[in-house]
Amino acid sequence: MNLMAHATHTGDAPGGGGRVAEALPPDHTQAILEVTKEVGAVLKGSGCPFALVGSVAAYAYGIPVRLQHDADFALRAEDSETVVQLLRDRGIRIVDPPEDWLVKARSGGEQIDLIFSLAGRPVTRELLDRAWTLPVDSVHLPVIDPTDLMTCRLAALSEHHCDYGALLPVARGLRERVDWDRVREETRDHPMAVAFLYLLGLLGVLPQTEPTREEADRRD
Numbered sequence: 001m002n003l004m005a006h007a008t009h010t011g012d013a014p015g016g017g018g019r020v021a022e023a024l025p026p027d028h029t030q031a032i033l034e035v036t037k038e039v040g041a042v043l044k045g046s047g048c049p050f051a052l053v054g055s056v057a058a059y060a061y062g063i064p065v066r067l068q069h070d071a072d073f074a075l076r077a078e079d080s081e082t083v084v085q086l087l088r089d090r091g092i093r094i095v096d097p098p099e100d101w102l103v104k105a106r107s108g109g110e111q112i113d114l115i116f117s118l119a120g121r122p123v124t125r126e127l128l129d130r131a132w133t134l135p136v137d138s139v140h141l142p143v144i145d146p147t148d149l150m151t152c153r154l155a156a157l158s159e160h161h162c163d164y165g166a167l168l169p170v171a172r173g174l175r176e177r178v179d180w181d182r183v184r185e186e187t188r189d190h191p192m193a194v195a196f197l198y199l200l201g202l203l204g205v206l207p208q209t210e211p212t213r214e215e216a217d218r219r220d
Helices: 029-046 054-060 077-089 125-129 146-155 164-177 180-186 191-202 213-219
Strands: 008-012 019-023 050-053 070-075 093-095 102-107 110-115 132-136 139-143
Touching (some): 029 050, 029 102, 029 132, 029 139, 054 164, 070 077, 077 093, 077 102, 146 191, 180 191
Parallel strands (some): 070 110
Antiparallel strands (some): 050 070, 093 102, 132 139
């Protein structure tokens, strides 16, 4: 997800004459929080394990991010049919995406993503059991564990999507709550993640570490 305030999206031009770029409103934060609470209530009532992920999870941990695009929920694939039917019963519109690792929905003009795979890894009961329960705009919801949040965000980086600027405040804000050794271990095969962790050392966010012999051999 791109959290930059000046991101744009495309929409149909008036009169049907093609596509135009429109700037997003400066802040969707409260609208997204309302949708988060609405969907969170449905998920809590379902009995299916889930956790907030993405930018709303960072917000729940007190990171000063603007919520611009959607509310993201992680849940197991086997629970998706139950959750989708409950959301439909609530009047929330389900959108069938081309991807097979999430379901998209919309409520009050805001987008909801129900995600079954994070950075290519299936959402498991173990991951959801590690979630922290935190207040999200006065409603308590499970939020993905800080270490899992950083691991997933870093593992998702690629040559085509590598926004360190959005990740820096998250890393700074979560610094003391993250098991950085586990993050390093689980992202060691992701060059963009390795580079970001090295950058955190240069910036003094984390202690600088020497590369392991295995990492040095891979670089050679």
